[in-house]
Amino acid sequence: MFFRLWMAGVLAAGLGLAQRSPSRSSTPDQDADNAAMLMRQTQTRFDRLAGSLNLNKDQKKAVRAVLDDAQKEAAPVRDQIIKTRALIGEAVAANRSEDEIKQAGAAYAALVTQMTQVELKTFAKIVASLDERQKADRQSLGPVLVMMNGMFMGRNWNEE
Secondary structure, X not given: OHHHHHHHHHHHHHHHHHOOOHHHOOOHHHHHHHHHHHHHHHOOHHHHHHHHHOOOHHHHHHHHHHHHHHHXXXXXXXXXXXXXXXXXXXXXXXXXXXHHHHHHHHHHHHHHHHHXXXXXXXXXXXXXXXXXXXXXXXXXXXXXXXXXXXXXXXXXXXOO
């Protein structure tokens, strides 16, 4: 008897899970959005940047060179940011004086400011390489500016 009740419960649960609820049904618009999201996830950062700005072949080459140069410039700053952040964590964990922690925080802030300058100079160089039509397209430039934030914090600017 118990086995029959248990099997009926398992069968009912299986049927219930197999039902497609109205909230899970998708419309063609949702399917297109899901496909676009999947496409964005499989594209590299450079692909998204080039697509957003509608770059031609020569511009892609120039922008890639600008980003590679900026990565080289940002590498020592990135390494110092990582070390300084670790020092702040150690100072807090060791219960060091507030002055020591503030000094480490100020050093960290200066390094982050330096990194932001690298990112913004790079963005300015990218914009300078665009033609007038591309420069006028503010809706394309906005997402690229957002993409620049933190772009050089990894070892390779083109990886997420």
